[in-house]
Amino acid sequence: MIVDRIRTVETGEGWCRSARVSSGSGERTVEYHVPHVDGARDSGPRVGDAAAFLAATILPAMLDGEDLHIDGPVSARTLAGSAEVVTAFARWDHRLRPPLVTTAGTADPGVASAGAACFFSRGADSMASAVVERVGSAALTHLVHVVGLEPVHSAATIDEEVRLARRVGDLVGLPVVVMRTNVRMLTDGRRDWADAHGAALASLALATDGVFGRVVVPSTQAVDELVPYGSGPTLEPRLSSESLQVVHDDLSLDRVGKVWLLARDRPDLLPLLKVCWAEDRADNCGRCGKCLLTMCALQAADALHLATGFPDRIPLDDLRRLRPAPVQSQQHWVAAARALGADGERGRTRDAILDALHRSARPGPRERVLQWWAYLRGRRASPVPNWKDPSRGFEWTHHTLMLDLLTRGRPSRPVAPEPEEPLVLGRARPAVGGRTDSGAATHGRNPSVQGP
Ligand SMILES: [Zn+2]
Known part of the structure; x- marks a missing residue:
């Protein structure tokens, strides 16, 4: 996979950063639109670093089974960190081959801008990240709402989403910056967005280098739920550059805890809560698993009636028919069941959740x-x-x-009779007195290939 024609063009509204991505699976142009941002540096994004395009193409290159060349200078820190992301992807899915990653050079380390932003979709994770107290320099200056990451939104829904995101921005006292991108097309149809979205968000963050110095990615998993997943504390932060820090947000709250926090401290935001991605609408369908889980968490916090973007009753039959999986999702449901208690309507919701969890592992005869x-x-x-x-x-x-x-007492992938080479990217420093190599422009399985 080759990433070239790396450009930044001023558009009047802001800047369009783009690159051509060519591989055996086709040729595409990936774009990030970064608007003028009031209060941040006037000069716009720093263009001398192609780190955003490296972050965006790691997983696509692995899906294509190709090596990856970025035809532009890339932050030494991002390149080094990307080896850890490659390793994570390859360990989590043995069908993904670690690519040899090369760049056309090392970007000059820039100076971090003062602005600190947080991605913001109006979901429970990003709503909690937008309002949680942060001390000193960790305080946010902006929210970033990204157009182009929702799979089914029409133009009218996008406009409404932007309007409502700005309304939350007004309520929490943070200006909302609207970015646009088509980065999803690099993985859509080939890989679940759950696997791809962390690196894609890191690439969006890196595209704002020069505008912001720090960008927060709201967490999905709590500390006791960490399993292989496409966004997490072991992924996005590794793609930070010298001048743009990508932060994976606090892991102390699970999904239910975040809803609880909002219900307790910011009930004024609950009418604007939007978690559903299943339908083309700016509110919530109330039927999909994500909607149902959020409604159960709201009910546990006695706040379902305040979240007017959801139906006011939980359809218990739909809840019972769910078969939560994989295990991280099952843990979210366990947390919701624990928070509900056994009494009254909440108890009936809890029983439906416990029934669905049980049936996921022990289905009835017909299933x-x-x-x-x-x-x-x-x-x-x-x-x-x-x-x-x-x-x-x-x-x-x-x-x-x-x-x-x-x-079964056996791994899913059988242990082959032939010895298997462990996955080792990079290499050890040579013995004292031996040759040293400060080059950071490459990583991959084959240590004999070096340099830009
Ligand atoms: Zn839904």
Whole structure:
């Protein structure tokens, strides 16, 4: 995969940073539109660093099974950190080959701008990140709402989303910057967005280098829920450059805790809470798993009636029919069930959640027959009820690996008779007195290839 024609053009509204991405799977132009930002540096994004395009193309190059060349200077820090991201992806999915990554040089380290932004979609994670108290220099100066990351939004819904994001910005006292991108096209149709979105957000953050010095990515997983996932404390921060720090936000709150925090401290924001991505609308469908989980958390906080972007009742039959998976998602539901308690309407919601969780692992006879039928027809690789298709992404691969080890005593991928070379990117420093190499413009499995 080759990334070239790296450009930054002033557009009147701001700047368009773009690059051509060519590989065996086709040729595309990836774009980031960074608007003029009041209160930040007038000069716009720093253009001498192509780190954003490296962050955006790591996973696509691995999906194509190709090495990756960035035809522009890249931050030494981002390049070094990207080796850890490559390693994570390759360990989480053994079908992904670590690419040899080369660049056309090392970018001059810039000076970090003072601005500190946080990505903001109006979901529970980003709403909590927008309002949580931060001390001193960690305080936010802006929220960044990105157009182009939602898969099904029409132009009218996008306009409404921007309007509502700005309304939250007014309520929390932070100006909302609207970026636009088409970065999703590099992975859409080939990989679940859950696997791709952390590196994509890091690339968006790096595209604002010079405008902001620090960009926060709201966390999805709490500290006790960390499993292989496309966004996390081991991913986005590794892609930081010398002048743009990408921060993966606090891990102390799970999804239910974030809703609780909002209900307790900022109930005025609950009417603007938007978690649904399943439909083309600026409010919530109230039927998909993400909507239902948020509604259960709101009910646990006695605040469902305040969140007017959701239906006012939880459809318990829909809840019972859910089969939460993989394990991280199951943990979110356990947290919701714990917060609800056994009494009254909340107790009925809790029972429906516990029933759905139980059925996910121990389905009834009819579901079992259907699973066996799918297995015998070759449409399902395992008859085990809690098995999930590992090809859906990192979380599902992890879920199935754990399931196989715990229930069958075997890894999902058989141990081959031939010895397998461990994944080792980079190399050790030579013995004292030997040749030293300060070059940082390459990493990959093959240490014999060096330099730009
Ligand atoms: Zn929904």
